[in-house]
Amino acid sequence: GIGDGSKRYYAQHGRDFSSNKKGDRRSEKGIGGVNKSAFVSGKKFCNFARSKRVGFMKKLAVFYFALILGFSAHYSQPDLTLNYMNVSNNSIMRGHLIKVQVSVKNTGNTVSGYSSMAFWISTTTGTTSSSIFLTSVSLPSIASNSTYSFQVVYPVPYSVNLGSNYLVVYIDEKNVVSETNESNNYFYYPTILQVFNDTSGYQHLPYPVLLVHGLSSSDQTWDNFIQDVKNILGWTFGAPLDFCLNQDGNTSTAVFSNDFHDYTNMALLSSSGDFYAINFDVDNTGTPHGNNVQSNQSAIFKQGYAVRNAVQHILQKTGKKKVILLGHSMGGLASREYVQNPIKYQSDNQHHVAKIITLGTPHGGSNAGPAFSPLTPDGRSEAVRDLRTSYFYSNNPGVFLFGGLEDLGYMDDQLCCYFYNADVN
Incomplete structure (x- = not known):
């Protein structure tokens, strides 16, 4: 009966049915002969079962909720696509600027992350191995159903094929944004671009650039750079400017009027050059490269x-x-020597320099390099002397950089001999 069933239930759940402790129920006859304690125990059993069912339903609801969130997260993705693109001029010249107005839209249902957009000029409506890469532009995070508009201004490289070309773009070129549609990132401008050679002479920069080489070098140190900026950026090289800084060929003296000679051929200089290169590797006949008079190891003062x-x-x-x-x-250091010394300025007492950019320049000096002659660079040369932070044997600070006596003993740096001369300035 019910009483026996409740006994079995309590026995299974650790109750001492025979004890007389508080909370236990002994068998008592109730209405209709039904055991009262059994009736109460049956009610508890129903409540227990109900609580188990409620707990299961709660877990099931949590599972479904998490499942819904998972599907929602899966389908909440950005989708970047081209909203608008226009090229200002469909007839362009190598070396001239191409101007492109662009608008990128996020048609997805959540914000995009940061990405980028690449631009090519191609003879086809897609990119091939012969397509010319122009540039890559960073894209900010774009909100859902929002656009980002910008302008690209870039010189047309000389390597671009003459004649008919297309402007091809690729949004999210590095595929860093997970999108709902990854196939709508390639586009091309439908109007054909006609590319011509520049025959008019054109400057692409607001100010021309003067390249200044380093110790024991020449303008040829820039050859690869010059070729790259011509081919990729379309810039024009305006020619080298030659100087001999030891015209008399005598390294033991440093009389400026005897040493300095400007061999620049003004007729060879382009009036529309974007960049020029100075050259100190010139002998005392004006012949560039391979000189034997240490012109490219001369004092920074003369440079x-x-x-x-x-x-x-x-x-x-x-x-x-x-x-x-x-x-x-x-x-x-040669560039600074000019800009930081007003005595060297132009006739209007201005230096006319917009910016100075230095690459690998030892602004605080350098004690590296050969300490003996006749290694190259020559350890006794004016240039090595001027670069010294300090002198090995005298332990004095470098005179050119930090001031001091223009005296060979003061500038004692080598075991065998002194520098060729002490005329720093």
Whole structure:
């Protein structure tokens, strides 16, 4: 009966049915002969079962809720696509600027992350191995159903094929944004671009750039760079400017009027050059490269004057008001020697330099390099002398950088011999 069933239930759940402790129920006869304690125990059993059922339903609801969230997260994705694109001029010249107005839209249902957009010029409506890459533009995070508009201005490379071309773009080029549709990121501008050679002479920069090489080097150190910016950016090289800084061939003296000679051929300088290169590797006949008079190992003081003359020639030839100086290694110190010393300025007492950029320049000096002659660079040369942070044997600070006596004993740096001369300035 019910009483026996409740006994079995309590026995299974650890109750001592025979004890007389508080909370236990002994058998008592109730209405109709039904055991009262059994009736109560049966009610508890029903409540227990109901609670189990409710707990299961709660777990099931949580599971379904998590499942719904999972599906929702899966389908909440951005979708970047091209909203608008226009090229300002369909007839363009190599080396000239192409201007493109672009609008990218996120048609997805959630915000996108940061991405980028690439631009090519191609002879087909897609990209091939012969397509010319122009540039890549960073895209910000774009909200759902929002757009981001911008302008791309870039010089047309000289490597672009003449004749008919297409502008091809690829949104999210690196595929960093997970989108609902990954197949709508490639586009091409439907109007054919006609590319021509530039025959008019055209400057692409607001100010021409003067390249200044380093110790024991020449303008040829820039050859790869020059070729790249011509082919990729379409910039025009305006020719080298040659200077011999040891015209008398005597390394033991440093008389400026005897040492300095400007061999620049003004007739060879382009009036529309975007960049020019100074060259100190010149002998005392004006022949560039392979000189034997240590012109490209001469004092920084003399290099500064050469930079002054080069700036003067470029301003005169181009009609521009300023130049940008780009100096590699010791060339950075030569550029500073000009700009930081008003005595070397142009005739109007201005240096006419918009910016100085230095690459690998030892602004605090350097004690590296050979300490003996006749290694290259020559350890006794004026240039090595001027680069010294300090001198090994005298332990004095470098005179050119930090000041001091222009005296060979004061600048004692080598075991065997002194520098060729002590005329720093």
